[in-house]
Amino acid sequence: KQEVTQIPAALSVPEGENLVLNCSFTDSAIYNLQWFRQDPGKGLTSLLLIQSSQREQTSGRLNASLDKSSGRSTLYIAASQPGDSATYLCAVKSNFGNEKLTFGTGTRLTIIP
Amino acid sequence: DGGITQSPKYLFRKEGQNVTLSCEQNLNHDAMYWYRQDPGQGLRLIYYSQIVNDFQKGDIAEGYSVSREKKESFPLTVTSAQKNPTAFYLCASTVNTEAFFGQGTRLTVV
Numbered sequence: 001k002q003e004v005t006q007i008p009a010a011l012s013v014p015e016g017e018n019l020v021l022n023c024s025f026t027d028s029a030i031y032n033l034q035w036f037r038q039d040p041g042k043g044l045t046s047l048l049l050i051q052s053s054q055r056e057q058t059s060g061r062l063n064a065s066l067d068k069s070s071g072r073s074t075l076y077i078a079a080s081q082p083g084d085s086a087t088y089l090c091a092v093k094s095n096f097g098n099e100k101l102t103f104g105t106g107t108r109l110t111i112i113p
Numbered sequence: 114d115g116g117i118t119q120s121p122k123y124l125f126r127k128e129g130q131n132v133t134l135s136c137e138q139n140l141n142h143d144a145m146y147w148y149r150q151d152p153g154q155g156l157r158l159i160y161y162s163q164i165v166n167d168f169q170k171g172d173i174a175e176g177y178s179v180s181r182e183k184k185e186s187f188p189l190t191v192t193s194a195q196k197n198p199t200a201f202y203l204c205a206s207t208v209n210t211e212a213f214f215g216q217g218t219r220l221t222v223v
Binding site for chain 1: 117119146148153154155156158161171172201203205210211212213214215216217219
């Protein structure tokens with residue numbers, strides 16, 4: 001059974017700093033991994049999707065990496081801004097044909113002005 | 114605008130009532146999903162549908178029902194058999210394995 005863990009559960013950093021969020025998964029046989037952002041009381045916004053054959057994806061100040069063999073992914077945020085404050089969730093899709101996404105419980109990020 | 118629309122945003126249910134949550138998408142996606150989110154827990158899959166007139170149970174389907182009569186619509190009914198329905202419900206659709214979500218419905222039992 002796939003399990004996804006995100007540590008820490010909460011993180012506070014001063015504005016302008018670069019930061020890394022972590023995601024680990026127990027079964028390396030994944031099809032892809034997706035990072036989401038969730039604002040309080042809102043739905044999930046897709047940030048980056050990494051296919052199992054890829055090592056990283058970049059979008060603006062965000063960079064996500066994937067190391068399947070070690071069961072880890074990181075989301076790097078450069079030059080953090082107060083608007084980056086949100087909960088960040090990662091989810092893995094295990095095995096082609098299995099439609100389930102397994103989610104971590106998220107990291108609540110606060111950027112201090 | 115293209116996207117996934119969930120309604121209502123807030124819903125209150127009395128004990129013993131069935132309620133239906135709406136999910137509509139105009140993205141022309143084949144696959145649609147319902148997830149439940151509780152504080153301190155990851156999202157859990159309730160039901161999913163890969164094509165019209167077909168759907169599959171997820172991990173926590175008991176007390177819920179769905180239909181998929183149209184490609185654009187995937188309503189979720191929370192029945193009286195669901196003993197702890199208070200939660201945030203999220204609808205999603207996928208294209209090329211990338212998932213997109215609606216803004217959610219918060220259901221509260223009163």
